[in-house]
Amino acid sequence: MGTKHTEAAGKIEAYTHPAAGWGALKYVALNLWRERVSAGKYGTLFAQNQPDGFDCPGCAWPDREHSSTFEFCENGVKAVAAEATSKRVTNDLFSRYSVTELLAQSDYELEQHGRLTAPMRYDAAIDHYVPVSWDDAFALVARELKALDHPDQAAFYTSGRASNEAAFLYQLFARAYGTNNFPDCSNMCHEATSRGLPLSVGVGKGTVVLEDFEHADVIMIFGQNPATNHPRMLGELRDCARRGATIVSINPLRERGLERFASPQDPVEMLTLTSTPIASLFLQPRVGGDFALIKALAKRVLELDEAAVAANAPRVLDVAFIAEHTSGFDAFTADLQAESWDLLLAESGVPRATIEQLAQVYVKGERVIATWGMGITQHKNSVATIQMLANLMLMRGNIGRLGAGLCPVRGHSNVQGNRTVGIEEQPTPAFLDRLEQVFGFEPPRHHGLDVVATIAAMAAQKVKVFVGLGGNFAVATPDTEVTYAALRSCALTVNITTKLNRSHLVHGREALILPTLGRTEIDERQGVPQGVTVEDSMSMVHVSYGINQPASPDLLSEVAIVAHMAEATLGGGPGVGRDSLAWATYRDDYSRIRDDIALVFDDFHDYNARIAVPGGFHLPVAPRDLTWRTASGKATFIAHAVAHDTPISRARRRHGEQLMVMMTTRSHDQYNTTIYALDDRYRGVFGMRRVIFINQADLDMLGMKAGDWVDVRSVWAEGDEGNERETVRRADGFMLVAYDIPRGCLGAYYPETNALVPLASVADGAGTPTSKSIPVLLSPGVMPAGGGR
Template sequence: MEKEKKEPAAENPYKLLDLKLTKVEKWAAGIPAVMAAFGDLFEEGVPIRGTRALFRMNQMGGFDCPSCAWPDPDDDRSPLGEYCENGAKALAEEATTKKVTADFFKKNSVFDLAKLTDFEIGRKGRLAEPVYLPKGGTHYQPISWDDAFKKIAEHLNALETPDQAAFYTSGRTSNEASFLYQLFAKEFGTNNMPDCSNMCHETSGTALLPTIGIGKGTVKLNDFYDTDVIVIIGQNPGTNAPRMMSALEKGKKNGAKIIAINPLPEAGLMGFHNPQQINGIIGSGAKLADLYLPVKINGDMELLKAIGLLLIDFEKKSPGEVFDQKFIADKTIGYDAFIKQFDHYKLEDLAAASGVSQAAIYEAAQMLAFKKRIIFCWGMGLTQQPNGVEMIQEIVNLLLLKGSIGKPGAGVCPVRGHSNVQGNRTMMINEKPSNEQLDRIQKVFGFDPPREHGYDVVGVIKAMHESKVKVFFSMGGNFLSATPDTTFTAKALRKLNLSVSVSTKLNRSHLVHGQEALILPTFSRSDIDMVNGEPQFVSTENSMGVVQSSKGMLKPISDKLVNETQIVCRMAIATLGRRSVIDWQRYANSYDAVRDDIEKCIPGFENYNLRVRHKEGFYLPNAAREGNFITKKFGDRAPFTLTSIPENVLAPDEYMMATTRTHDQFNTTIYGLDDRYRGIKNERRVIFMNQKDIEKAGFADGEKVDLFNYDNGIERIAPLFIIVSYQIPEGNTMTYFPETNVLVSINNVVRGSNMPASKFVKIKIKKHNPKIYELIDQL
């Protein structure tokens, strides 16, 4: 199996650990979450340094959590801490004093490092100095910052066209750095700006912009506290946004009902033990979901249609009491055509296709029928489906029927992943900038930015594969492990002339690289960022449109780190030289100067430097939140969208697979090897299956299997997984990413948003064949 290869492994090693099955939990958080949070600080050897920082994270005047984008309360914040277990784990990895230096790379070849698991790679510590991998080299070696920027400039300026470069952004990047990053790319001459939105919530923006006039959510945190019904669909708050459970608990106490829709009965949907309350420590905690609907993978559309069908029936029986006819008449368009389509639907057919019983669907419709204050929340369980755009538009349809958008306690809430992914897009990190945005750039800075749309994530992978992109600059993130079709993506990255990664920690993307490669270490959110002897702050935008300051407090682990803003400025100075019309040194010297020019370019940032210094930050404009739907096609009206039912057909030996996180990871960062709430300990290579499917296929619970995908006639293999019997709809399976990203075809994308459809992967499962590795080597 351990056959020597010329190239480092692009995936986690194919080896099993020692799987232990524990109790599947029916509630989340509580004392176990507190113990896990502080356990990581002790494991990293920073109990005092880390704890001090924890009590400043998400506090007014403190620093923004580097993990999820769930908002902080506008007013009072808990003195016990505004953080969750995963936020504490993220901080532990930032606060660690373990260092990855040039001496570490001297002792460890790229090939040998790739033999480690993602968990082991991430535990090596903080990157402490810039390093360079020459063409044909086996070990990264030290390089000065000046020489690193000179190397980048040489490669960029040698390109035949600026479009042979691409500039990727992760959601960790601040507003200030993001703005300068896109400004540099545009002055350099390209809109090739793929970003992590292209893999998580691009679908949300694509669905919402033409329907309500803005590609963001419309609710505030306080809306959760005073609403009638909260619908959570395709999202797992207990793992992906744990602080959301506090908001759900508060809403429940004030009378809200919660409907949970998901293939798995996740603990964070069912119950919550608030560790900051006596009831959460020694009591029974709070029940969350009043109704759980176990929808099949990609059965969401049928379920939404079934609910719509029943609501129409309720309205016929009680005219004007179910639908908000005045809202429909004043604020929408296309109502009659929308209602007419339901003549062709039958409840029994929709229910069967969704996997949810007619009785449960009726109960859900009844909970919604005579309520007006309704919030719909969703995550990647919807956005990474091939028809995700249409499913979100169907959610909007239901809210428009009810008049449940643009009023207190009602609206849409896409639960964003990374902490500033929404801010990145506001700062014009976008491969498809609008003409209005480009016109403002031209007016303020005096150069004509490129107008042709650039590559998104899927597009840039294909472009690299075809050698159309030769330099790839990654501002944060772990591109290889986050993207689909791992083998295909790895081959694409290896064709680059130069790959550059701005990072805080080592990850697998540093080990699968271009012919030459640079790793540039930068500050974390929690680090003190000094410029000209003065501590600086940056700003971020949370998932509800609040812009707030973030000021680190920890002494950096190395004096060779450079902040992201100065990395962009120094790259621009080295690359563009005298041909630039922008004073990049001014920005390098002052974050206030950056904010002054953001104010000139982006609506909603008036008096930026003044308002961002308010302790609670400020809200960006959101017309839809106020009930004003300004769409390009329909003026001041929100259109009902006609959507279709998908045809999901599986062969007798096929299963539908969705990828998911464990509770011990955030995106591609692996904090540990347990999935506590699902009862998995010390293993990641598992596949959750329905017991009936296991028996029907002649498998056994605990058996070793190999997984295959054959999209586009290409065989993709993920070997050596353990079957775990689980409560999941028949025909459906669930696995962890990035271990099964290899099975997600580069062409399996969401219609409209071109996102990878990682929650909709057709697979075949075969008994494990030890000779499978020889076939993988050939592939």
């Protein structure tokens, strides 16, 4: 961190304490106070992640012990406090403020209004939301859906917080209606994992369970900031570090949470103000350099094996595993041998000596886990990067072994579960066959639209109705001006949500806000409490029961809202479903939904019985048993070349060293698009968000200094070189912060910088927006009105 700066907007001041510790407890208390959570609801925290309580609505990190008293973290408390807040949004707010006036408020200000309490409909004549009855709201949805020329003129978005029950019912409704248009949050985060891993190992999920961390001796963490995004992971890493495992952080930003961690649950660390070192080796590749780094690491492992053979020493490669369980190895090794070290070093930005050091750590490990987050998945070459990482792990048999494997760490608590139960715009024929068999209707067979394709289709008026099951689509997506215009071109936008956000204010000609129960709240149907289930990042499925009274008697559950929309649109009765798609029955008894999920997916057999066991059950992941559901029946080595001609390399040729590559990231007081507060204390940012992290040498090169305000423009060119058309997108008013980040690289928060991401810039083979590799130029600017907030 560079020089301390204080502005009217906030302040920049180095953070020198360990992650968590007393700071975490302080911010837990602050958030409970800020959200005005009544003392009577503090007990909610002790029901979080418990057998008879609710699953954390935050991240998807699994639970170590369901009987643990303190199975929650600082950011989990923020998510719970946001739901348990005593602040309410009623018709009074919508009467006082027009939509235009609300749109001028920041994302943080919108969040602070509190819980929504009743359904609302947009009235264009007065530019206000006005009350609407539930029956009239569902009738409006049905009328607009029935008026479309084709079911593919509707799109059904899903947030990863939706339960398995709600997500399954949602896809059943949309497919019975006639479309596979399921843009979802996976399309913007781990889609490269879901598309890349099946070709390598036969499944688009991680291959480890939490127990594997007890046995791993090396853990490599790629593009991930656990202290902010899934803090409970730090507790696991702390235990690993204490028993001697080597932890490696591979990230352009050297994150404080992977340096030292003080566990709030350890009385010795808390009372003695001590902490535990986490990572012992830090690599900082240039933004977008992970592919070249991993390929260089694989090349070095191969060299070490060749040296071992020449010296008649034990092999470095697991030749028995490779021979029995893999295909494509010879082509892969030929590609590695032909690759240039100079190119790999230039593209990765990591010195060869450091790569060789990491290679020694990797080959000495008998049981290695590789984890990754969106620092890997939001690049043009993200699918190739994940497949190269799978290659590296296969070289030493680090898949299907206790204490080893691939560990993509998802964001939202049930983003993985949503995909498992059918939220998929590219459904397999086998899944569609089973739907037809179980429910008696012919589902659509053609692929639907993902997030980016949905925005393009809305902009072209090919999608006219947008329904959002949770989330904040307008803010989560790239190319903000294009996305806003696309949403506003719709005939109807519907948002099922707990709190007010910007997506409700960027709407179609008609618009509905449908408020729903949160996961912390009691969901009772006909006097019987209903539980919902989620799947965490390690394929564990468990049940969740809310314990708080609903924020309003007018709220409906997500399941109920989906069932009502389906019934209003499709009706119900003989011939519609297996016997009938009895939406009312699903609405009143969620166990019926789980029974039918089990009929569609064999892995969910005895669903209701197995979730009754504390901790739930584990969905089988074939590679753990050395079973490979690939075309060859084996794990597959997939060779990839380093791309020479990319949008960033072409932009660099046009603009020279002035061209920077920006990665977007969360602040610590943020969960996805939800802004809880304006601090990012581990990075030393307080009271502001409009900042750009930059290397001091780049500041000197640009003739700028820390504390200067700048405007940012992204430069994106389409067409062949020599016949390119460059387009510019702007985001103005950011303060420069000197930071430990590689030369030529910048870091900034989203959603403030989403406007810089071109809609057409997506991951090859996945369609994920390239929010971690944006080519930009900086120019002098001024502090915006309202400071850097």
